[in-house]
Amino acid sequence: MEIEKRLEILKIKLPPCPEPAAVYVPAVLSEQFIFVAGQTPKNGKELLYKGKVGRDLSTEDGYEAAKICILRAISAIKYYVGDLDKIEGIVKLTGYVNCCEDFEKHSLVINGASELLEKIFGEKGKHARVAIGTNSLPGNAAVEIELIGKIKK
Amino acid sequence: MEIEKRLEILKIKLPPCPEPAAVYVPAVLSEQFIFVAGQTPKNGKELLYKGKVGRDLSTEDGYEAAKICILRAISAIKYYVGDLDKIEGIVKLTGYVNCCEDFEKHSLVINGASELLEKIFGEKGKHARVAIGTNSLPGNAAVEIELIGKIKK
């Protein structure tokens, strides 16, 4: 229960496994990889961060939004594999930032997710990353994050 | 020939394997995964749905466009693995919607692909999904969809 203890020390409470907003599943476990569906910064079905980062929301707001997305992704993994200690590593994170065409600080926004992954999983939390902007996200979400993880055999 | 029969019942005729629009291949089979290149709503080389969903095209148009993209992706898988019954499952779908910055209904558009996957493949068609907006797609395509599938050993 190493990771659960780490969550306790960090005073992080995982949300329940996210319910998909449409006809798909929160994650698929295939071979040793788990592919987590794109997560937006929701509490249950309510979007907590809406709008364009850099115009409607600050970069700091985006950072906080990214933290919520990644906790939902971790919750989805837990739902599928049962025990977070079964995570061998975080493989890849893709972060989409809803923003205007002159926004340049995508990295600072997605750091909200990346830094939390490293806090929780340590070395195992180190991942390859893609951060890009987009002119819009479902429901006007500020951030969307998808994840590939590796599970122990 | 379970899946072929299902296609017949659904009165779905797969298009021929899509020809790439540039210097790449329609799909790559690697280990047990098949990675399908991004598909746009084409008939042969002709784009059937062009423009921004929500401005030039309705959400329903986008939904129809997504259906065409996914049939092309399935056709690419068939070309590479021969028999659609060899598909163990659909792993992940990423859907890009060409739209304006105030568009919010990406999920409804990409449902065109997700619902068709489930109609054709049943439980095996359930996938993790990412739906995002983009300000532009190649050739002004309305939708682009990429897919990862899992193939039986």
Place this chain on the structure above:
Amino acid sequence: MEIEKRLEILKIKLPPCPEPAAVYVPAVLSEQFIFVAGQTPKNGKELLYKGKVGRDLSTEDGYEAAKICILRAISAIKYYVGDLDKIEGIVKLTGYVNCCEDFEKHSLVINGASELLEKIFGEKGKHARVAIGTNSLPGNAAVEIELIGKIKK
């Protein structure tokens, strides 16, 4: 040293392994796959191609930018696996083009990366591809490219 010889013949000098612009790693090797983080057209920390392709930069500029991105991705793979001959194949490339909403020539831009992969790796360089537009990229980079490769056992 087949691939190194090919690089020599092509007069291509790989850049050093890219340093991540934020809290992540350049690539993750997992099972037989290597997932390379999104690469922008940098020389060290300096972005060589900034702005929107089709407005601030020509399609040809975008093509050149894509070449730099892919060399950085190859350099990251080399750093992690040591010997480029260990690459069994390039699996998937995703290319994001920073552009305006009326841009349509994403394929021509990302061909800069795809054609170079095929020049260097031959048949093994043939990959599934996704090319999309985006309204913005980190630091106003013109292009961003991510890669999945397959490594020999």
